[in-house]
Structure formats: structure tokens, C-alpha cells
Amino acid sequence: MSQSNSGHSGCHSCHHDHGHDHTHGSDGITIRQVTPLIISIIFYSLGLIFGDDLRKAGYEAAEYLLFVPAYLLSGWSVLTSAGRNILKGRVFDENFLMTVATLSAFAIRKLPEAVAVMLFFQIGELFQEYAVGRSRRSIKTALEVRPDYANLQVNGEVKKVSPTSVQVGDIVIVKPGEKIPLDGEIVQGNAQVDTSALTGEFLPRTLEAGEIALAGMINQTGVLTIRVTKPFAESSISKILHLVENASSKKAQTEKFITRFARYYTPIVVVGSLLVALLPPLIIPGAIASEWAYRALILLVISCPCGLVISIPLGYFGGVGGAANRGILVKGATFLDTLASVKTVVFDKTGTLTKGKIKVGKIIPSNGFQPEEMLQLAAAAELHSNHPVAESIRQAHGHNIDASEVEDYEEIAGQGIRVKVRKRQVVAGNDRLLHQENIQHDTCLVEGTVVHLAVDGQYTGYILIEDELREDAASAIQSLKQLGIERVMMLTGDNQAVAAKVAQQLSLDSYEADLLPEDKVNAIERILCQAGKNNRVAFVGDGINDAPVIARADVGIAMGGLGSDAAIETADVVLMTDAPSKVAEAIKVARKTQKIVWQNIALALVIKGLFIFLGILGVATLWEAVFADVGVALLAIFNATRVLK
Structure with a gap:
């Protein structure tokens, strides 16, 4: 089901190595991650309590003995990641920024602040692991249904x-x-x-x-x-598992934006900090070099883009998890972004808006025949046919038919059946067949699928075959319109009369009928051209004939409950229950995800911009810089987890 490169779970897909061993097989925080952090907090606490006293007593080295282990335990992963990335040619990332900031803090004897940057970053990382664990657990509800025997x-x-x-x-x-x-x-x-x-x-x-x-x-x-x-490898659950395991590998445009943003942002911050440290002492009379170096240091700490790098992929991962909670499987973060921009939704009819299970709706007798007699004769006439219409008539009759009573069976392609039932000549088929057999009848145009019946050359009436609408079809269309979807359409291979009736019942904006699979592709091409660049088009279908259209739409949605394998393979989003109302739900989740992601971007940039300005003016201290950075990261993480609810 997946169409992706296998990859990362999505929480760090920005190509930034945070240095953590993010065991993505786990569902959150591990003892191995917590232990160094606890020891670091102990050393850090001892340094805060006794550091000043040791320095005053002349034991400055003892202060370093407390803060350096705390720094290395909490910051080792960041330091090693910065080193590895420099060797790979990726110099400017958040690891480099934190390393420069904290080592500079050590250089000007701001030991507690240097450790605090690393310590709070790791606490933020733990919160992120917990949030990712929650997202993964919601996705793993699908994994837990793997049958053992x-x-x-x-x-x-x-x-x-x-x-x-x-x-x-x-x-x-x-x-x-x-x-x-199975x-x-x-x-x-x-x-x-x-x-x-x-x-x-x-x-x-x-x-x-x-x-x-x-x-x-x-x-x-x-x-x-x-x-x-079906063998296990082709069973529904096997395909779902494969889809879920690869769901987060496709990056959304916003994630790619952050990757590019960090690439330019970090060197600008580093150069800006150097200018703040070096230029004012040279230009401004009486400016103290150490004071401006401290301000440059504050600028470095505040500017760390951890909140963005952590929370944006996490927001999308939460979106995929939140959708999975609702029985909607999204094959990657990029499709959440596309779904959020959908303005036109196009539905297939049979099996999507309708149940795809046709049944006898009405029996309209003529020339003195009774409905029961008509149904009995029609069921006998259709005894040897595999056509779904024939099956629906036999099912409506509900009794065994003696095959010895049926003779001279002849199927006329595209028209119907000619047969002898209990020595009587029975014709069952469409209006064209009646005209071909020169049977006088007063009813030609009937809305819907009909089987006309004649016995020994006399017209006996017709049987109306209906495909039931899905229970939630009408509410699904209503929900989409409430979401502001501009056009809700239907493409169907069924005839004009049936399509018109369904479109009217569901208050669709428009429809196209009598379409072959290639006609549907041409229709979706026209709709895509009309929609324009920023208005995305979603197509919802279930059958094998829908696979090409699902592939062509901006976002293809397949009914996964009993939908065809081809449609599910091709789709970008799979609805695990055959309910069209899930389309509106999927769009809601996507919009909420996108909203949260952009909230995080705005939050981080505004707060950081404010503190950078205060830092340059000399108003903000290094402690405030630490809390601003950590606070932004934590707020962004907590905000990202809202999409799960």
C-alpha cells in the first residue's frame, strides 16, 4: 500500500541530527535516555547550591568539577552531533549553534547558563519523545490487530x-x-x-x-x-500495516521550508552574533568588549531554532496519528498539506456514494399480471446469468428454481435474455430488446436501471433495480459544504437518469454520467484545469476502474473497507470504513494540522525576534535567553500534540 521510501518516523525528518538515539521502535521515553539526564541534574543542582561558596573560598576548579560533568552528560549528544555534521560538511545547524553558545558561555565563566541550555534542550527532547510516543501509539492500534494464529x-x-x-x-x-x-x-x-x-x-x-x-x-x-x-500477504490488515509503517516518510512542503530556513538562518545568526560582539566596541565610544560579547552570546542562545525543528515534523506526525485514530490512513505528511487546500471534491457513484449492492426496488406490472408472478418468471429467466442485475432478481425471489423448467436459454449481449420457462417464451431485458422482438409496450423511458419482461409476446411490465445510497452520503455532502468546499461533483459510468436522480437526492453541484474509465480521467483533467493552481482537487473512489483517476487527482482517496486493491494501492488517503463522511473528517484533521504547524512557526519567530531585539539592547540576560528558547520549544511541542485529540 505504501508508495514511499522507507524512512524516518517523521519526527526528525528535517535532516537534523539532534544527537539523541531516538529509538523510533519505542513508544516514548526510555530509561537509557533518562539516566544521564538525572545524573546531570544532580551535578547541576550541587553546582548551583555550592558553586558560589566554592568560588569565594578559592576553589574555582571544584566549581568546574560540578558543572563540567553536568554539561557533558546533558550535552554530549549535541556536541558529538555538531562534530559529526561538521565532518560531513553540514556546519550550520542547531547543534553547532548550541555548541558555540555554550562553549562561549564557559569562556566568559557563565557555567550555570551553559549547562542550562543543554539541560533544558534535553528535557525538551524528552517531551518530544513522549509526544511522538503518543502519536505512534495511536497509529499502532492498527499494528495491534495483526492476527497471531x-x-x-x-x-x-x-x-x-x-x-x-x-x-x-x-x-x-x-x-x-x-x-x-485472513x-x-x-x-x-x-x-x-x-x-x-x-x-x-x-x-x-x-x-x-x-x-x-x-x-x-x-x-x-x-x-x-x-x-x-486472499493469502495473508494480500489481506486488508497486511496492506494496512505496510501503509502505516511508511506513513510518515513523505515530507510536507512546510517541513521542507524549515529545512531550507535552518540552512540560511543559522549562518546569519552566527555572523550577526560576531558583528554584535566585534563592531560596537570598535564604533561606540566607551563600549565594553566583554559586555557586547555577552550580548552576542545571548543572541546565539535565543536564536537556536530547536522549537521549529522539533515541533513542525511532530505536528505532521501527530496529524497522521490523529487521522489513524479516526480510521483514516494518510500516506504521508505531504498529503495532509494537499488535503487542507482542497476546494473541489469529486466522488465516484457506485460503491462510494451508493452501497454498490443493487436490489429490486419496484415491480410495475402491466396487462393484468401480478408482481409475484412477474418476479418468479424473471428469476427463472435469469437463472443462468452471472450479471449483478440477475443476482438481485434471484435474491428478491428468494426461492429455489427448478432448472428443468428452463430451456433454450439465450443471452443477447447488451440487451437481455430470451428463454423458455415452463414452455412459455420469456423475454427479459432492456427497451432495445423489446423493440427488436416487436413487443408492444407503453413504457419506454424509465428513470434508473430496469428489466422489461414479456411472456409469449405480451408485455407484462418492468422491474426497477436500485442501488441504495449509503446512510451517511447526504450528511457527507452537507459536511463538505459547511467546510467551505466550493464544488462537490460526481463522475459515474451509470446512465444519465440514475446519475441525475442521485445528484438531486444529495444536492451535488454537478455530475457527469455514462463515463468509461478513460472518460473519467479526461473529466478529472478538465476539473483540475478549472480549479486553478491553489485550489486542490480530491477524488474519492473504490473500484479498480477508479485507480487511474485516483492517481491523477491532487489527492486520491480510496474506500478501504471493501474497496479494490488497485484503488487502495494508488490512493494517497485510505478510509478504513466505507463511509463518505470520513472525507470531511480527513479535511478537518489536515486543516487543524496545518493551522497548528503555522501557529508554531509564528510563535517561535515572534518570541525569538523579540528576545533577539532585547538581547542586542542589553535588556535580556542569558537566563532569560535560555528560558525563551526552551519555553518556545515546549510550547510548540505541546501545541503540536493537540492534533491528536
Whole structure:
């Protein structure tokens, strides 16, 4: 499902090595990270308590013995990262900035402040690890549904085996409380299943014989006998796991902006600090060199872009996690940015806005025939057809049909069926077939999909076939319009009459009907041209015929519950429940993520700009600089975690 380069989890995708061993396999803070920090805090506290007394008593070296270990324990990762990056030719990053600032502080005997910069930075990093852990845990709800075993039925016996060893066509038994191990059709039993890990929906669903059960669902009640339809590697859960594990590898434009920003920002700050330290003593009469060196040092500490570098990728990672919590899988941060700019949403019809399960809607008899008799004759006529319309008629009839009563079956391509049922000549098909057979009838144009029926040359009426709208289709369109989406459209291969009816029921802005897959691609091309550069177009579909359009849209959204594999593979966003209302929810999450990211950028730049100005004027002290830097980083981190809620 993923279409990405595997990579970092996203929290440090700005190519800055913070020096931490960010064990991204873990879900947050580890003992290995906390221990050096605790020892550093102990040394630092002792230095603060006894440092002044030791210096006054003439034991200046003892003060260094307390602060230097504290500095090395808290700052070793930053110092080594700065060294490694310099050797790689990446001189100007936040590690370099912090190293220069803290070593300069040591040079002018500001030991507590130097240690504080490193110490508070590491505390900020720990908060970030905790926040990343929360995001990852929300994403890992999908990973936790990986089935551990399957109860394989072989010759009447049940064996516990690995899901990977089960073949297509094998029978598995799923007892109450167990996870469904592979995708398959229920051949026996019915049960309520928990689909929350796959779909984000907490209301249980009832599955019965003949329905499809997906790997990862949890059986809550009865015993299910399932015939496997896909190997484990191709099962829904396997594809979801693959998608989730690679979800954060695509960088958003804002993240790329910060990478470029840091590349230019750091050298400007370093040169600016040098100018603040060197020029005033040369230009301003009576200016004290040590005082201006101190101000330059303050400028260096305040200017560290840690808050931005940490919180922006974290904001996107939180967005991906928050969406996963709601059963929406986003294949990378870049698609959150695109989703936030969507102004046009285009839906496929069948299987997306409708359930894709057609059924007999109305039976309209003619010439004295009864509806029951019509349905019985139509079901017999359609006995050997595999067409979905034929299946819906047989299902509506609901009784077994004696195959010996059906003779001379003839299927006429694109028109219908001619057959003998109990020695009577039956014609079932479209209006064209009636005209071809010269059957007199008073009804030609009917809105929707119809099967006309004639017996022994006499018109008996027609059967109207309907595709049900999804329960949340109308509310989905309404939600999108409330979000300010300018155009909500539909592209369908169905006929004009059916498309017009659905468009009217759902209050769509426009629609195009009678489209082949290549026509849909041409239509989306036109829509993209009309939308303009900054108004993004999303396409929502589920079938294999939707894959090319999903790929062409600015952001392709696939119905993942029972959508086709091709559509899910191609999509940028997968809705794990077949609910069109999730489209509006995905856009909301994306907009909230983007809003939080830009809040963090503005917060960091405004506060830093203010303190840089105060530092140059000599109003801000080094302690205030430390707290301004740490405060910005922590505020940005806490703000970034809001997107999870």
C-alpha cells in the first residue's frame, strides 16, 4: 500500500541530527535516555547550591568539577552531533549553534547558563519523545490487530497455525474473542464483530453467512466458519500495516521550508552574533568588549531554532496519528498539506456514494399480471446469468428454481435474455430488446436501471433495480459544504437518469454520467484545469476502474473497507470504513494540522525576534535567553500534540 521510501518516523525528518538515539521502535521515553539526564541534574543542582561558596573560598576548579560533568552528560549528544555534521560538511545547524553558545558561555565563566541550555534542550527532547510516543501509539492500534494464529480446519480437525501458512480456499474457524486472521467469505455462522481497529468505528457490526469478513476484525459473539479468499500477504490488515509503517516518510512542503530556513538562518545568526560582539566596541565610544560579547552570546542562545525543528515534523506526525485514530490512513505528511487546500471534491457513484449492492426496488406490472408472478418468471429467466442485475432478481425471489423448467436459454449481449420457462417464451431485458422482438409496450423511458419482461409476446411490465445510497452520503455532502468546499461533483459510468436522480437526492453541484474509465480521467483533467493552481482537487473512489483517476487527482482517496486493491494501492488517503463522511473528517484533521504547524512557526519567530531585539539592547540576560528558547520549544511541542485529540 505504501508508495514511499522507507524512512524516518517523521519526527526528525528535517535532516537534523539532534544527537539523541531516538529509538523510533519505542513508544516514548526510555530509561537509557533518562539516566544521564538525572545524573546531570544532580551535578547541576550541587553546582548551583555550592558553586558560589566554592568560588569565594578559592576553589574555582571544584566549581568546574560540578558543572563540567553536568554539561557533558546533558550535552554530549549535541556536541558529538555538531562534530559529526561538521565532518560531513553540514556546519550550520542547531547543534553547532548550541555548541558555540555554550562553549562561549564557559569562556566568559557563565557555567550555570551553559549547562542550562543543554539541560533544558534535553528535557525538551524528552517531551518530544513522549509526544511522538503518543502519536505512534495511536497509529499502532492498527499494528495491534495483526492476527497471531489461525484455526485451520483440515479433515474435520482444527489446527492452530500461522496465518501466513493458510492458502486461498482453506477453511478457518474463528471463535468468540478471537481475531479474524485472513480475509474471507463466511460460509457458516453469524456474529457481532468489533471493527474499530480497522475502521475507527466503535459500534459492532453483524456479519452473516455470505458476507466478507476482513482480517483484523475481532469476533465478539458466535463461531464463524470462513473460507479464505486472499493469502495473508494480500489481506486488508497486511496492506494496512505496510501503509502505516511508511506513513510518515513523505515530507510536507512546510517541513521542507524549515529545512531550507535552518540552512540560511543559522549562518546569519552566527555572523550577526560576531558583528554584535566585534563592531560596537570598535564604533561606540566607551563600549565594553566583554559586555557586547555577552550580548552576542545571548543572541546565539535565543536564536537556536530547536522549537521549529522539533515541533513542525511532530505536528505532521501527530496529524497522521490523529487521522489513524479516526480510521483514516494518510500516506504521508505531504498529503495532509494537499488535503487542507482542497476546494473541489469529486466522488465516484457506485460503491462510494451508493452501497454498490443493487436490489429490486419496484415491480410495475402491466396487462393484468401480478408482481409475484412477474418476479418468479424473471428469476427463472435469469437463472443462468452471472450479471449483478440477475443476482438481485434471484435474491428478491428468494426461492429455489427448478432448472428443468428452463430451456433454450439465450443471452443477447447488451440487451437481455430470451428463454423458455415452463414452455412459455420469456423475454427479459432492456427497451432495445423489446423493440427488436416487436413487443408492444407503453413504457419506454424509465428513470434508473430496469428489466422489461414479456411472456409469449405480451408485455407484462418492468422491474426497477436500485442501488441504495449509503446512510451517511447526504450528511457527507452537507459536511463538505459547511467546510467551505466550493464544488462537490460526481463522475459515474451509470446512465444519465440514475446519475441525475442521485445528484438531486444529495444536492451535488454537478455530475457527469455514462463515463468509461478513460472518460473519467479526461473529466478529472478538465476539473483540475478549472480549479486553478491553489485550489486542490480530491477524488474519492473504490473500484479498480477508479485507480487511474485516483492517481491523477491532487489527492486520491480510496474506500478501504471493501474497496479494490488497485484503488487502495494508488490512493494517497485510505478510509478504513466505507463511509463518505470520513472525507470531511480527513479535511478537518489536515486543516487543524496545518493551522497548528503555522501557529508554531509564528510563535517561535515572534518570541525569538523579540528576545533577539532585547538581547542586542542589553535588556535580556542569558537566563532569560535560555528560558525563551526552551519555553518556545515546549510550547510548540505541546501545541503540536493537540492534533491528536
